[in-house]
Amino acid sequence: MSAGPLMEFKNVDVFYGQIHALKRVSLHIDEGETVSLIGANGAGKSTLLMSIFGQPRAASGQILYRGADISKKSAHYVASNGIAQSPEGRRVFPDMTVEENLLMGTIPIGMKHADEDKQRMFELFPRLQERRNQRAMTMSGGEQQMLAIARALMSRPKLLLLDEPSLGLAPIVVKQIFATLRELAKSGMTIFLVEQNANHALKLSDRAYVMVTGEIRMTGTGSELLGNEEVRNAYLGGH
Amino acid sequence: MDAIFWQQMVNGLTLGAVYGLIAIGYTMVYGIIGMINFAHGEVYMVSAYLAAIAIALLGFFGIHSFPLVILGTLIFTIVVTGVYGFAIERIAYKPLRNSTRLAPLISAIGMSLILQNYVQLSQGARQQGIPTLLEGSLRLHIGDDFVQLTYTKVFILVAAVLGMLALTFIIQKTRLGRMCRATQQDRKMAQILGINTDRVISYVFIIGAAMAGLAGVLITLNYGTFDFYAGFIIGIKAFTAAVLGGIGSLPGAMLGGLILGIAEAQFSGMVNTDYKDVFSFSLLVLILIFRPQGLLGRPQVTKV
Ligand SMILES: Nc1ncnc2c1ncn2[C@@H]1O[C@H](COP(=O)(O)OP(=O)(O)OP(=O)(O)O)[C@@H](O)[C@H]1O
Ligand SMILES: [Mg+2]
Numbered sequence: 001m002s003a004g005p006l007m008e009f010k011n012v013d014v015f016y017g018q019i020h021a022l023k024r025v026s027l028h029i030d031e032g033e034t035v036s037l038i039g040a041n042g043a044g045k046s047t048l049l050m051s052i053f054g055q056p057r058a059a060s061g062q063i064l065y066r067g068a069d070i071s072k073k074s075a076h077y078v079a080s081n082g083i084a085q086s087p088e089g090r091r092v093f094p095d096m097t098v099e100e101n102l103l104m105g106t107i108p109i110g111m112k113h114a115d116e117d118k119q120r121m122f123e124l125f126p127r128l129q130e131r132r133n134q135r136a137m138t139m140s141g142g143e144q145q146m147l148a149i150a151r152a153l154m155s156r157p158k159l160l161l162l163d164e165p166s167l168g169l170a171p172i173v174v175k176q177i178f179a180t181l182r183e184l185a186k187s188g189m190t191i192f193l194v195e196q197n198a199n200h201a202l203k204l205s206d207r208a209y210v211m212v213t214g215e216i217r218m219t220g221t222g223s224e225l226l227g228n229e230e231v232r233n234a235y236l237g238g239h
Numbered sequence: 240m241d242a243i244f245w246q247q248m249v250n251g252l253t254l255g256a257v258y259g260l261i262a263i264g265y266t267m268v269y270g271i272i273g274m275i276n277f278a279h280g281e282v283y284m285v286s287a288y289l290a291a292i293a294i295a296l297l298g299f300f301g302i303h304s305f306p307l308v309i310l311g312t313l314i315f316t317i318v319v320t321g322v323y324g325f326a327i328e329r330i331a332y333k334p335l336r337n338s339t340r341l342a343p344l345i346s347a348i349g350m351s352l353i354l355q356n357y358v359q360l361s362q363g364a365r366q367q368g369i370p371t372l373l374e375g376s377l378r379l380h381i382g383d384d385f386v387q388l389t390y391t392k393v394f395i396l397v398a399a400v401l402g403m404l405a406l407t408f409i410i411q412k413t414r415l416g417r418m419c420r421a422t423q424q425d426r427k428m429a430q431i432l433g434i435n436t437d438r439v440i441s442y443v444f445i446i447g448a449a450m451a452g453l454a455g456v457l458i459t460l461n462y463g464t465f466d467f468y469a470g471f472i473i474g475i476k477a478f479t480a481a482v483l484g485g486i487g488s489l490p491g492a493m494l495g496g497l498i499l500g501i502a503e504a505q506f507s508g509m510v511n512t513d514y515k516d517v518f519s520f521s522l523l524v525l526i527l528i529f530r531p532q533g534l535l536g537r538p539q540v541t542k543v
Contacts, residue, residue, distance in 0.1 A: 074435075075427070075430035076435045087428065087431065093421050096417070100417055104429075107434055111414070
């Protein structure tokens with residue numbers, strides 16, 4: 001394996017028809033790092049995460065994972081190489097039970113750790129254990145969010161992508177999720193986090209990028225950006 | 240209730256179980272790629288020929304005991320029909336995956352004509368037949384009358400129910416079944432989780448065709464005759480059953496098949512045999528007007 005970053009975007013452009021959603025985006029995530037991406041609504045954060053799976057595909061530029069360009073690979077190829085995502089909108093399978101949804105996370109690695117990992121998720125999110133046989137569509141929004149995160153973790157990913165994991169969760173659960181992320185990070189997992197909750201995200205992150213209308217505008221360590229006047233005004237409510 | 244009613248009940252159940260088996264193919268394919276596979280009736284028709292070929296071959300090799308003949312015929316027919324299902328999807332639908340909704344529909348009609356003509360050319364336009372494999376019947380007396388339950392019908396019912404149970408188990412309890420359901424519910428998310436959805440779609444076609452293959456063996460056992468056009472009427476009947484049960488719903492397809500089979504048999508017994516097809520298609524029109532989502536289906540929601 002090369003000593004370069006685990007994941008790297010090199011001048012990536014993405015279009016939705018006429019809309020230029022990502023403009024020559026370059027960024028990198030080193031192995032073991034927690035990196036967050038913040039930006040206003042419609043900045044292109046979710047597009048960036050999804051483009052890793054080729055949905056939508058990059059029109060130009062490279063998306064390197066462990067040094068190899070994956071920008072033209074199929075989504076299932078990317079997933080089976082150790083990248084998991086808890087996507088925007090949760091996208092749990094509505095007609096499956098909580099347990100079945102968790103099992104869907106094991107596709108890339110098979111069933112060998114399934115029982116053990118399921119128990120781990122139930123410890124992380126006791127609510128999921130209570131609801132294990134309930135169909136996902138009947139779960140509350142926050143419960144679905146927990147399920148989507150747990151499902152992503154079930155594949156024991158090298159790189160975990162989270163799109164607004166705190167969305168719709170009560171403050172106490174948000175705290176708990178960030179504590180969980182901190183533990184995962186400590187255990188060596190690489191995390192790439194999109195968050196509106198910039199305060200929490202920047203405190204957790206080693207580094208962060210700020211995105212404005214499809215462009216990376218700023219980058220720095222979590223604490224640098226927390227202290228930055230512009231960032232405070234735009235994303236931290238000016239406090 | 241008189242004997243005719245019960246006799247038609249037995250006939251309807253067997254017929255309905257077979258409609259249900261074929262309806263499964265329509266409903267699963269619709270569930271996973273949102274298209275009606277109009278070539279599915281022809282898959283059933285091809286399987287009837289395959290069954291006859293298998294029976295003839297086994298006979299040629301001197302195998303005549305019913306269990307061996309039926310086992311060999313089932314395996315051969317189901318496997319080869321599955322291959323047909325796989326090939327049809329690859330050739331006619333996969334290349335059109337990202338085109339308009341109308342394109343695969345037209346391709347399906349083309350595929351259906353190709354299969355009919357291919358069978359007509361290679362097997363001849365005459366009606367074909369197989370010998371009766373299973374003789375004898377049970378008689379259940381009701382007053383002075385009786386209901387005749389042939390061993391063939393008993394076999395059909397048992398085999399169809401076993402087929403449906405096996406399929407339900409696969410879909411509900413196995414990894415492949417979960418991958419099918421995930422692909423049906425959110426294809427893009429399924430891909431993001433590492434599922435090769437093209438392969439899952441192939442499996443769905445294979446499973447649907449295999450069920451039609453089972454149905455082909457069973458109907459051929461019962462009626463003994465078929466021709467290259469046999470897939471048309473049965474195909475539309477099974478499609479009606481799938482719509483009746485709620486297209487996209489697996490239990491719906493099985494239930495719709497049974498209801499349609501029984502309704503059709505009772506109509507034949509009480510009113511008129513000649514108009515039973517008209518009756519079934521009228522039923523289809525009525526469902527489409529008054530309950531388009533079918534018995535167990537959900538009202539259409541547009542997917543994002
Ligand atoms: N499928 C699509 N078709 C057309 N335009 C799209 C599509 N998806 C996103 N866009 C546009 O691309 C831009 C970036 O959207 P994206 O969802 O990536 O933003 P975001 O940063 O995740 O926003 P939010 O914080 O609200 O989730 C937006 O202007 C959006 O309208
Ligand atoms: Mg977003």
